[in-house]
Amino acid sequence: MARTGRSRRAAKPSRSVTIRDVAHRADVSTATVSRTLAAPHLVAEATRSLVYTAIRETGFTPNATARSLRARSTKMVLALLNGIGNSFYTSILNAIEEVLFEAGYGMIMGDTRADPRREAHYDELVRAGQVDGVLLFTGRLPGADFAALNATVPITLVCNDIPDIDSLPVVESANRDAARRMVEHLVGLGHRRIAHVTGPPHNVEARERLGGYRDALAAAGLPIDDGLIWEGAFAVDAGVIAARRFLAVSPRPTALFAASDDIAIGLIKTIRDTELSVPDDVSIAGFDDIDYAGVIDPPLTTMRQPRADLGRLAAENLLRRMAGGAGKPSPRRVRLSCELIIRQSVRAIAAAERAPRTLRAGAHRAGGLDTGVRRSRA
Amino acid sequence: MARTGRSRRAAKPSRSVTIRDVAHRADVSTATVSRTLAAPHLVAEATRSLVYTAIRETGFTPNATARSLRARSTKMVLALLNGIGNSFYTSILNAIEEVLFEAGYGMIMGDTRADPRREAHYDELVRAGQVDGVLLFTGRLPGADFAALNATVPITLVCNDIPDIDSLPVVESANRDAARRMVEHLVGLGHRRIAHVTGPPHNVEARERLGGYRDALAAAGLPIDDGLIWEGAFAVDAGVIAARRFLAVSPRPTALFAASDDIAIGLIKTIRDTELSVPDDVSIAGFDDIDYAGVIDPPLTTMRQPRADLGRLAAENLLRRMAGGAGKPSPRRVRLSCELIIRQSVRAIAAAERAPRTLRAGAHRAGGLDTGVRRSRA
DNA sequence: ATCGCCGGTGTAAACGTTTACATTCGACCA
DNA sequence: TGGTCGAATGTAAACGTTTACACCGGCGAT
Numbered sequence: 001m002a003r004t005g006r007s008r009r010a011a012k013p014s015r016s017v018t019i020r021d022v023a024h025r026a027d028v029s030t031a032t033v034s035r036t037l038a039a040p041h042l043v044a045e046a047t048r049s050l051v052y053t054a055i056r057e058t059g060f061t062p063n064a065t066a067r068s069l070r071a072r073s074t075k076m077v078l079a080l081l082n083g084i085g086n087s088f089y090t091s092i093l094n095a096i097e098e099v100l101f102e103a104g105y106g107m108i109m110g111d112t113r114a115d116p117r118r119e120a121h122y123d124e125l126v127r128a129g130q131v132d133g134v135l136l137f138t139g140r141l142p143g144a145d146f147a148a149l150n151a152t153v154p155i156t157l158v159c160n161d162i163p164d165i166d167s168l169p170v171v172e173s174a175n176r177d178a179a180r181r182m183v184e185h186l187v188g189l190g191h192r193r194i195a196h197v198t199g200p201p202h203n204v205e206a207r208e209r210l211g212g213y214r215d216a217l218a219a220a221g222l223p224i225d226d227g228l229i230w231e232g233a234f235a236v237d238a239g240v241i242a243a244r245r246f247l248a249v250s251p252r253p254t255a256l257f258a259a260s261d262d263i264a265i266g267l268i269k270t271i272r273d274t275e276l277s278v279p280d281d282v283s284i285a286g287f288d289d290i291d292y293a294g295v296i297d298p299p300l301t302t303m304r305q306p307r308a309d310l311g312r313l314a315a316e317n318l319l320r321r322m323a324g325g326a327g328k329p330s331p332r333r334v335r336l337s338c339e340l341i342i343r344q345s346v347r348a349i350a351a352a353e354r355a356p357r358t359l360r361a362g363a364h365r366a367g368g369l370d371t372g373v374r375r376s377r378a
Numbered sequence: 379m380a381r382t383g384r385s386r387r388a389a390k391p392s393r394s395v396t397i398r399d400v401a402h403r404a405d406v407s408t409a410t411v412s413r414t415l416a417a418p419h420l421v422a423e424a425t426r427s428l429v430y431t432a433i434r435e436t437g438f439t440p441n442a443t444a445r446s447l448r449a450r451s452t453k454m455v456l457a458l459l460n461g462i463g464n465s466f467y468t469s470i471l472n473a474i475e476e477v478l479f480e481a482g483y484g485m486i487m488g489d490t491r492a493d494p495r496r497e498a499h500y501d502e503l504v505r506a507g508q509v510d511g512v513l514l515f516t517g518r519l520p521g522a523d524f525a526a527l528n529a530t531v532p533i534t535l536v537c538n539d540i541p542d543i544d545s546l547p548v549v550e551s552a553n554r555d556a557a558r559r560m561v562e563h564l565v566g567l568g569h570r571r572i573a574h575v576t577g578p579p580h581n582v583e584a585r586e587r588l589g590g591y592r593d594a595l596a597a598a599g600l601p602i603d604d605g606l607i608w609e610g611a612f613a614v615d616a617g618v619i620a621a622r623r624f625l626a627v628s629p630r631p632t633a634l635f636a637a638s639d640d641i642a643i644g645l646i647k648t649i650r651d652t653e654l655s656v657p658d659d660v661s662i663a664g665f666d667d668i669d670y671a672g673v674i675d676p677p678l679t680t681m682r683q684p685r686a687d688l689g690r691l692a693a694e695n696l697l698r699r700m701a702g703g704a705g706k707p708s709p710r711r712v713r714l715s716c717e718l719i720i721r722q723s724v725r726a727i728a729a730a731e732r733a734p735r736t737l738r739a740g741a742h743r744a745g746g747l748d749t750g751v752r753r754s755r756a
Numbered sequence: 757a758t759c760g761c762c763g764g765t766g767t768a769a770a771c772g773t774t775t776a777c778a779t780t781c782g783a784c785c786a
Numbered sequence: 787t788g789g790t791c792g793a794a795t796g797t798a799a800a801c802g803t804t805t806a807c808a809c810c811g812g813c814g815a816t
Contacts, residue, residue: 019772031797032795035775035794042795044793061505065506065508065773066772069441069802070800085472085669087465093463106488106499107488109486125442125484130443294647295675296674408803413804443802443803
């Protein structure tokens, strides 16, 4: 049923109801209405209820734009990502949203897609005062003088770092340490020839992971073969490309350490399209522990980043700085440690010589119930 | 290096540079500056370059809030979801962002999480004029008088429908038809006892899929057993719960049709934790074709929703209506058909009697190269 | 020479709030 | 009884744009 007989083409639906309409109806001044909303204790009981009725009757909602203009604050923060679809982000964003929402802030999500036009667009959006703060995941925001921007609007870096900028707070995983531990794990299982598929070459986090890989090899007294360090990116495609390289090289590594789960997925998928088996012929380790890491075939052994914590801490850091530096000063750099998640994509080399196969498999399955899959209420 | 000697506690960093500063510097009026930006052809060549220099020298960026207030338009649209992390959304959102960006609109993403407080929050955000349009994925926005809201700000429904509201445009998949075809596919492979795990009971799309399931069974002359219709939700957990039910029932269905890929993943994971095999002991079909559908074990046979198209059409629809009804009127309801993606989670029943195993498997693998995995550039 | 027109510019009024300051009025105290 | 204070309210000036309108020359047409 078309309940309103309104004419088509909605001829500028009159004018929206303003604070003046309410004031008029309640027979008070606009100041009183405003105060009733913002500081009720300053308004007499009787007047207050008069105003409330007028508000209800007119269906008034304060205009956010006008309010922002006058208050010089939009109560919005920008979360700037590279690839909304990247499943690594999701639980971080959830945690962030949670914290921001409780603090009365909204969140604008922007996706730069590594596209200069978009980067410029969001840069302008920030300069135009459309947000009170920025959470930056992208590792760069060209065209922006960060120092200048950060003087106007607080910026916090999440899970990425920007070289040559030392004035911005960072919340991230202990990438180097985590990568080292993963490679140590592989070495501990008897692997000696371990390749590494890196993230994007200029990404600081990716470089840290590469550093950890080197650390572990060095510590184990193994040679570091540059021919086994394959440049990639945080995407499934990069894994596909690296897999071709793996298939071509000889002798083949017995284990592949991927700088992200998406890379690992690309590796597994492509290698399995041949007659080779994962993990029987080659072990593959990921990084991140994305939601689907536990349900792919085989379930992925990986480093779990504490994503919820990363998000929460980043949001809290930003909130504190938007509030104006009161309270305890935030640390410049927060580094959280990761957790090794053992599933089935990694296997001990020469298993028969080291331990009974079944026993070992049983041990690996210990964490089996934890599928790593996103939980959500019905 | 702390390059600015600015005192700590950033004492309200002076005042931001306004159009007046620029006007003063270029020795023209604010109107001229504004015109230079918005309609350069109205300004004399010489004046124009004067203004440009002044803008460059001052580093002026027009304040978006003031602009919005005056122009009565924020150039922003709200995408309201239920669960940012839901991987079904990603490519839809990408397509939407693409279209909106080209049209000069920004996107605010809101996640209601089926939480009334959040729903109310976003409702208020819309009423407060913070956005020029809304793309609604959530199926409901309580506390809002949709008709009234839609009179102020255009709303377009994406991949969901709201009962009893007939005034809002909808862009969705042909759910009923797609579900019917999937079940026909199962029937065609010899399955006679097919269970269905539904989405949330009040979700219109989920109900349509249930309808398609019934249609197919009826058309095939098979009985519809309400004991094989299991209420679920669009989440992995729902699959886990349904799997327990599957394991308890007797005789067991030979095929399970899940209303979403996430459900199917929960089913597979749980069933495989027993001694049963998918697809040897039971076939499992999904719906959506999310990014990871091709890499889970086994790769999921599913109905691919044309997600990019859905997003694009929804955004275009909204854009058209925000522009003010000029041009061709939009259809009230767009329904796109889905594509059956055959992978390996579904197998013909009594395969030995119907065709040589290897041949059949080969046929299934035809689409194998298409992993359905998100591609992205490095 | 007068008129009209047009390109180029300035003046000032919006847009819808919040809030500093002024005002009013009664109560309380000296 | 005059003065002071505080509670309750109103007045009006911001916030930083855009834009309707007015204005001013100069130039072509009459």
